[in-house]
Amino acid sequence: MRRVKxxxxxxxxxxxxxxxxxxxxxxxxPVGNEGKELIGQLKLLADEQAVIDSIKKILTNPNIGKSEGxxxxxxxxFDNLLSTLGTLKVKEIIRNYxxxxxxxxxxxxxxNQAINNATEASLKERLQKKLDAYISSxxxxxxxxxxxxxxxxxxxxxxxGKYVDKxxxxxxxxxxxxxxxxxxxxxxxxxxxxxxxxVYLQLDDxxxxxxxxxxxxxxxxxxxxxxxYKTYTVSQFNDLLGTLGIDKVKQMISGELKRRxxxxxxxxxxxxxxxxxxxxxxxxxxxxxxxxxxxxxINEKLKGYFSxxxxxxxxxxxxxxxxxxxxxxxxxxxxxxxxxxxxxxxNFERIEKDLSPAQREALLYxxxxxxxxxxxxxxxxxxxxxxxxKALEVGEIMDIHVRFMETKKFISDTLDNSLDDKxxxxxxxxxxxxxxxxxxxxxxxxxxxxxxxxxxKFKKDGESYLMQLNGLKRTxxxxxxxxxxxxSTPSSTTSVDFPATPSAAPSxSTPSSSTPVDFPATPSAAPxxxxxxxx
Numbered sequence: 001m002r003r004v005k006x007x008x009x010x011x012x013x014x015x016x017x018x019x020x021x022x023x024x025x026x027x028x029x030p031v032g033n034e035g036k037e038l039i040g041q042l043k044l045l046a047d048e049q050a051v052i053d054s055i056k057k058i059l060t061n062p063n064i065g066k067s068e069g070x071x072x073x074x075x076x077x078f079d080n081l082l083s084t085l086g087t088l089k090v091k092e093i094i095r096n097y098x099x100x101x102x103x104x105x106x107x108x109x110x111x112n113q114a115i116n117n118a119t120e121a122s123l124k125e126r127l128q129k130k131l132d133a134y135i136s137s138x139x140x141x142x143x144x145x146x147x148x149x150x151x152x153x154x155x156x157x158x159x160x161g162k163y164v165d166k167x168x169x170x171x172x173x174x175x176x177x178x179x180x181x182x183x184x185x186x187x188x189x190x191x192x193x194x195x196x197x198x199v200y201l202q203l204d205d206x207x208x209x210x211x212x213x214x215x216x217x218x219x220x221x222x223x224x225x226x227x228x229y230k231t232y233t234v235s236q237f238n239d240l241l242g243t244l245g246i247d248k249v250k251q252m253i254s255g256e257l258k259r260r261x262x263x264x265x266x267x268x269x270x271x272x273x274x275x276x277x278x279x280x281x282x283x284x285x286x287x288x289x290x291x292x293x294x295x296x297x298i299n300e301k302l303k304g305y306f307s308x309x310x311x312x313x314x315x316x317x318x319x320x321x322x323x324x325x326x327x328x329x330x331x332x333x334x335x336x337x338x339x340x341x342x343x344x345x346x347n348f349e350r351i352e353k354d355l356s357p358a359q360r361e362a363l364l365y366x367x368x369x370x371x372x373x374x375x376x377x378x379x380x381x382x383x384x385x386x387x388x389x390k391a392l393e394v395g396e397i398m399d400i401h402v403r404f405m406e407t408k409k410f411i412s413d414t415l416d417n418s419l420d421d422k423x424x425x426x427x428x429x430x431x432x433x434x435x436x437x438x439x440x441x442x443x444x445x446x447x448x449x450x451x452x453x454x455x456x457k458f459k460k461d462g463e464s465y466l467m468q469l470n471g472l473k474r475t476x477x478x479x480x481x482x483x484x485x486x487x488s489t490p491s492s493t494t495s496v497d498f499p500a501t502p503s504a505a506p507s508x509s510t511p512s513s514s515t516p517v518d519f520p521a522t523p524s525a526a527p528x529x530x531x532x533x534x535x
Contacts, residue, residue, distance in 0.1 A: 041083070041087075042082060042086075042087045042090055043087055044087075044090070044091075048091065048094050051094045051097060051098065051101075052082070052090070052094070054101075055093075055097060055142070055146075056073070056075075056078050058139045058142055058143055059071075059072070059073040059078060059142075059143060059146050060072065060073050060074065060075065060078065061139075064139050064140060064143050065140055065143040065144065065147070068140070068144070069147075070140075070143045070144055070146075070147040071143075071146065071147040071148075071149075073146070081146075081151055081154065084151040085151050085154075085155060089151075089155050089159075092155070092159050093155065093158045093159065096158050096159050096163065096164050097142075097158065099164050099167075099168070100138075100142075100163070100164055100167040100168070103167065103168050103171035103172075104134075104135075104138050104167075104171065106171070106175075107131075107134060107171045107174050107175060108131065108134075108135065110175060110178055111127055111128075111130070111131040111134075111174075111178065112131070114127055114178055115127045115128055115131070127178075130174070130177070134170075134174060137170075138167075141163070141166075141167065144157075145157040145158050145163055165221060168233070169219060169233070169234060172233060172234035172235050173234055175234075175235075176234055176238060179200075179238075199241050199242065199244075199245070199246050199249055200241075202246045203246075203249070203250070203253070206253075206257075207249075207250065207253045210253045210256055210257060210260075211241070211249070211253065214256065214302065214326075215232075215234065215237050217299050217302055217303050218231070218232045218237060218302075218303050218306045218307075219231060219232050219233065219234055219237060223296075223299050223300060223303055224299075224300040224303045224304065227300065227304070227309055227311075228309035228310035228311040228312070229300075229303050229304055229306075229307040229308075229309055229310075230306065230307035230308075230310075230316070232306065240306075240319055240322070243319045244319055244322075244323055248323045248327070251323070251327040252323060252326040252327045254327070255326055255327040255328060255329065256302075256326060258331065259329065259330075259331040262331040262333075263298060263331060263334075266333060266334075266335045267291065267294075267295070267335065269335075269339075270291060270335050270338055270339050270342060271288070271291060273339070273342045273343075273346070274287045274288060274291070274342055277342070277346045278342065278345055278346060278349065279349055280349065282379075282380075283345050283349075283380065283383065286377075286380045287338065287341060287342055287345065290337075290338045290341060291335070291338050294334050294335055294338055297334065298334065302326075305317075305322060305325040305326050305329070306322050341384055343387075344384050344387030344388050345383060345384060345387050346387070347387045347388075348383045348384070348386050348387030349387075350391070351386070351387070351389075351391045351394050354391060355394075355395070355398065358398075358402045359395060359398035359399065359402060361402075362398040362399075362401035362402050362405075363386075363398055365401060366382075366397075366398075366401065366442060366446065367379060367382050367383075369439060369442055369443060369446070370382040370443075370446050373443050373446070373447075382446075385446075385449070385451050385454060386451070387451075388451030388452070389451050389452070389455055393455050396455075396458070396459065397454075397455065397458045397462075400458055400462045400463065400466060401442075403466055404438065404465075404466055404469065407466070407469050407470060407473055408434075408435060408469070410473060411427075411431050411469075411472060411473055411476050412431070414476045414477070414480050415427065415428055415431065415476070415480065417480075418480040420479065420480055423479045423480055424480060427472065427475065427476055427479075427480060430472055431472060431476075434465075434468065434469050434472065437465075438465070441461070441462070441465055444457070444461075445457040445458050445461060445462055
């Protein structure tokens, strides 16, 4: 065996070290001890670690989402995030990411095939731009989900379903666009079970627009949320079109266009009333919210044509049943309730304008009380209720309050000017009962959704309550004389009936019970006649 000199061996070793230092990737920083420990703690499999590396590559790239201000992670910040989330949440993020990644790979593969197969340079360029924009958007949306300092918010952003649903829907929409180009591409993601491309190509622009709008409704999970309707994927909807064929699809479009024309006319008429006849901005906004809610209802109804509710024990409609519903359903006017509300608000604004200052003060008092009983948004409902009445009826309701406040002030002033403590104490007690009971009575009068019934309650029970207070006013006039001169003595006594307390009087009746009390008479202070004041 040939002996190697120590010097020669040293040269060989140095050469090997130089080779290793120049090898590709030799300068890359190996996974640190902390990173290795974290991987061990999370117990990630090799393929799961590969997913985490892919996510990390996007999140640590400062060029992605820079203009949008999205957060860029450092290696340590990303590791801290994983550590905070823990194994279960990290694995759930990986599962959701893979769902999106799978569709992204299918889209990329399909577009690359189509680009290779396209014969026109302009089409190749258009498809390439579309693919590049999609890939860029894919990374941008992922980084957006992670642009939160709270780890739980990041977790929810990825796993709540919105991220996956939106990403899958966008991927399928892109594949549909690819199908419409007619460029050949194969694979499970691009092959159609029905000839949807031929259906689209045979539709005019208006027809395509209608079909696209229907597709947007039935594939939107937020429409008819909670009603149990099926939300289609784009592929499922396209498969349905392919199954139906061009003739049935055209009839569905025709039926939908007829309904939309009638709906649009009704909508424009009601919206025009709001824009031109309603003066108050807050009332305009509330009426337009109601108008939009009707449009939401129409969309929910359309989505219901394509699916049975999971809450109802009936089978899912087949393609022919869906066709029959969409093609033949008759439009039913649905804006009537909103139009009635618009007319009532217009009427209210007209009435309010003609009220006297005292009546307007009464209106504001009742409005505040109504909002206290309900909520801040109930101001609209209060005005809507009054708008359902005639101007004379609203005036009568306001006058009840005006008269109550006038009578209340009169009795209060009379009590303040009286020195007859015995009578003053009894009348004060009754007076306070009426005053304290007034607001609860008003709340009862204003309860309900029927304007006419509210008016009837004011006319019957409100007038009755006011009559009882006027009875107390007459009693006060009779027995609460102005302050006597010091040292004067009564010459006789007068027996006076007190009206019943308001809590004892039945609703809608005048007080019948009375309490006789003897008070010292003061002839010099007695009013003319029998001493009863007019109301």
